[in-house]
Amino acid sequence: VKLPPPMPSIVALTLVAYHVLLYFYPRSYRRAYGKEMAANTARHCHTAYRCAGAFGVVRWGVRLFGDTLRTAAGERVESFMQGQGDQPLNTHHNRVQHALVQVRQASLLMGFCCLLLFPATQLLHAALQGNAPIFEALTAAGLVVVILAASGTLVLLLAKHVYGLGKVLLNRTH
Amino acid sequence: VRKGPTDDPELAAVAGMVTPVVVDIMTALGDGDRHGYAIMQEVEERTNGAVILAPGTLYRTIKKMLVAGLIVEAGERPAPDLDDERRRYYHLTALGQRVAQAELHRLQRQVAAMEKKSLLKPLLGLGHVLSLRPYLWSAREANVP
Numbered sequence: 001v002k003l004p005p006p007m008p009s010i011v012a013l014t015l016v017a018y019h020v021l022l023y024f025y026p027r028s029y030r031r032a033y034g035k036e037m038a039a040n041t042a043r044h045c046h047t048a049y050r051c052a053g054a055f056g057v058v059r060w061g062v063r064l065f066g067d068t069l070r071t072a073a074g075e076r077v078e079s080f081m082q083g084q085g086d087q088p089l090n091t092h093h094n095r096v097q098h099a100l101v102q103v104r105q106a107s108l109l110m111g112f113c114c115l116l117l118f119p120a121t122q123l124l125h126a127a128l129q130g131n132a133p134i135f136e137a138l139t140a141a142g143l144v145v146v147i148l149a150a151s152g153t154l155v156l157l158l159a160k161h162v163y164g165l166g167k168v169l170l171n172r173t174h
Numbered sequence: 175v176r177k178g179p180t181d182d183p184e185l186a187a188v189a190g191m192v193t194p195v196v197v198d199i200m201t202a203l204g205d206g207d208r209h210g211y212a213i214m215q216e217v218e219e220r221t222n223g224a225v226i227l228a229p230g231t232l233y234r235t236i237k238k239m240l241v242a243g244l245i246v247e248a249g250e251r252p253a254p255d256l257d258d259e260r261r262r263y264y265h266l267t268a269l270g271q272r273v274a275q276a277e278l279h280r281l282q283r284q285v286a287a288m289e290k291k292s293l294l295k296p297l298l299g300l301g302h303v304l305s306l307r308p309y310l311w312s313a314r315e316a317n318v319p
Contacts, residue, residue, distance in 0.1 A: 040214065075234065
């Protein structure tokens, strides 16, 4: 049996990172296009590696990162405005439930960004012995993300309680 | 199509969504059904690498075009041994073809207007000189005055 050639580590790393990045998209979009996007990315990564080596893959990876963040943000906004495909926003119940899901996902995403950004800035800061002001600014940005993630979770908890209370009151009035 | 007045209500409904990426995808599907990666490759080859559609941009635009009815998922697929089942093939609809033609007419009008205002003359002049260069060289080699 002839085994396929081993995948270069830079290509494998890029593909793993892209699979993680796909979680930035809403679930419905990911289900519809995620597999195809990942397959296309894999093919393009192999082509880039053949043509330009590791540099080609890194260049494509940077482009993918920017493209994914931009389009995922757009899809998130659209998903929030229009509602999920299987749950139209035709009742107050669905609207509130959808808003809560979006808040929860936004806070999770912010936490994920924080996990990536914070250690990276700390490492770079340590590597340059704390002399570059840009890394001070990045560390501050990391802290802002932590605060936003925490406040997002807080809003979620509050909204859940308020929603639960409102639901009980609505049931009583009906 | 873009923001121009049109009598056709169907074209007017999709007027706002005709972006350069949409035009690139419609052009790629002009000569037959293609899957997403084939569209990426066609656009890259046709533009000599000047335009590379990243997957996020490509599939987001495809989603919008599907909703607007400019393309549909093609029913026919190649033989299973030649095909990857994850792929979906896209087909340009009649509405998509009309939108592409309207965009072509808009671009032709744009070029005509630019020519009228002498905006294209220097470029065309340079193009003519460059296109005549091989003939000039061969004339010089043959000692033709």
